[in-house]
Amino acid sequence: MTASRLSVNVNAVAMLRNRRDLPWPSVTGLSAIAMEAGAKGITVHPRPDERHIRKTDVYDLAELIEERYPNKELCLEGYPSADFLKLVEEARPEQVLFVPDDPEQQTSDHGWQFDRDTSALAAAITAAKNWAVTVSLFCDPDPSAPEHAARLGAERIEIYTGPYGACYDDPDRAEKELNKVVATAEAARDCGLGVNAGHDLTVANIPPLIKRAPFIREMSIGHGFTADALIYGFAESVRRFRRAMGEI
Template identity: 40%
Template sequence: MIALSVNLNKIALIRNSRDTTNPDIPLHAQMCIDAGADGITVHPRPDQRHIRVQDCFDLAAMLSVEFNIEGNPMTGPRRSERAGVSDYPGFMELVKAIRPAQCTLVPDGDGQLTSDHGFDLKKDGDRVAPLVEELKSLGIRTSLFMDPVPEQIRLAAQVGADRIELYTETYAAACKSGAAADAVLAEFVRAAEAAGEAGLGINAGHDLDLHNLPRFAAEVPGLLEVSIGHALTVDALRMGLAATIAAYQQALGK
């Protein structure tokens, strides 16, 4: 069965809009778990504009499901500019301190609003490989954020990754516009087939929602996990959190 990992970034973004601890991040993680979530995902960026360093430690201390931490492994330490918010220690230092079940490496930059591309391992493979090796030596399953390009995905296996996370923005955009959705989905099917042939597990995420998820989950072979935050949070405003998670699990075929 395909696991649903709920990304809590948008919950943290609401909290950070005020000087408050409401909404409480661990409490909402537990609400997700109680509603049937299979995992929890966070993406702590160095400016800590949503998930903060302390959130990661708080979640690690209470989670009873898999914890997935995403981020750019090349990001170093940063001083916090907000009173009461601890400094960012650097992504790799944070992950090594927490040792989550899974770490998803993402090549995002500081100025990006959100992740918008996968790794180019022809260019960065030599830098990524030792980071993957270090994480795996700590018992952390390691996934690389990748575009649906079979040649690049085969390189992900060569640098030692356990899994890839397919960046699904192009699929979501095609579904929304109604243009060439079949052709775009076929690209993801071929990418997943290449991953399976290379011995890689397959995750997916970015703009997956209740409308486009059922077909993706049904047709992409070997899919193990989806990470969903933005759309799920928006749906929860309308439907309630428990009903929303149940709907996403149903969309995954459960």
Template identity: 40%
Template sequence: MPIALSVNLNKIALIRNSREGDFPNVESFGLKSIAAGASGLTVHPRPDQRHIRPNDTRLLALMVKRLSSQEKPLEFNIEGNPFAPARDNYPGLIPLALETMPNQCTLVPDSDSQKTSDHGFDLTKDGAALAPLIAQLKNAGIRVSLFMDPDLEQIKLAKKIGADRIELYTGPFAAAYEESAEAAQAVFEQHSAAANLALELGLGVNAGHDLNLENMTLYRDLPGLQEVSIGHALTVDALFLGFDTAVAAYCTICKA
């Protein structure tokens, strides 16, 4: 089956936020992504609002619902830290998800001090606190994915606390790919073992972080991979190729 490409719009919002006004407009790039073939959109609102803001999330959620059809179903994915408190006009991830009703909410253990997400959950520590939040989202009809490292025992715990999917953190894979083919294959095999276990347990498998047009030629063979969320590399590629062409190139490699 083709892998769904969810375009992460955070970097578009980051560029916008570097100036006053609304240029580039995040919603227009969401439209461009879908027109170029993306299966959905991802946003990762943070309490410090460094890129995607709560109102961006609301507008994009409505847009995806409006454009989705039986012929071309689209998905909206909200990522973030469920434990980060509300701040200013950021209501917190769970309230924002329950308000906007995405198809998927991906829970991520990040903080303001991190430039970007850089590790998966430790469910021996956070599992008990996550379980009721997962149940709350699922009871509202929202699919829940947990951002995870390829740790087999942790993936068993993800199933135990009620997650629907895992999103494998691919930063170490991308770094290994830059190092050598052998290093990339070794990490890929770890991820494959994690994906196979997830599939055995009945969990869906997503992936994201530092995936690009080069390393996706290997990573797209991950067993059962359903969705990749790509933003940073796609935005950089768009500087060279043009945005529509970059999205289409990622769609092609996902469907290969």
């Protein structure tokens, strides 16, 4: 069995829990199941309105991993606002993914536009690295993006795979979008960056991506994983996604 690439995003678990003033489904409980089943770690995106993940979830997950799963990783995803950076400083996740989201966005749906002012982003990267947190930047599938990320001091990029995932019923278009993802991954590798990928990845569309870019080190999966877990359960879905990645 090879090391896992799978980081399970549990935002949807928190969203379901928040429909009631009750503690279930448990974000930490299901995260523990995922990690016990072989997931590399857990990803969460705490938004300012706490419509799914709450700040308390972040602290609880950080404590869970520190105490019970010290070989696993917590990744915090978010816009580098002062409040978010304070959370990163306090929780000290293994990795932070900076995304250019407006607070009202439903989900991360585009990467950083590096031709705009990135001074605030550069300051956030410096701060996170001072806290010994690995920094990843969310990038569109654009081979020119990784060089900008490297210049800013990031250690990894996460390629936005939404356009590729949206082609589930159009094989020809999927091939074109896959080419963009792979070209971006190769450009990042050539810049010395670690390569992550995430958004709308499934057990069906992961194998072609891994075949062409086997050096991808992490895949953050939430929506597709949760949809799978409703049928197969959390533990079996971890195994299904890891099989799709060629790990078991």
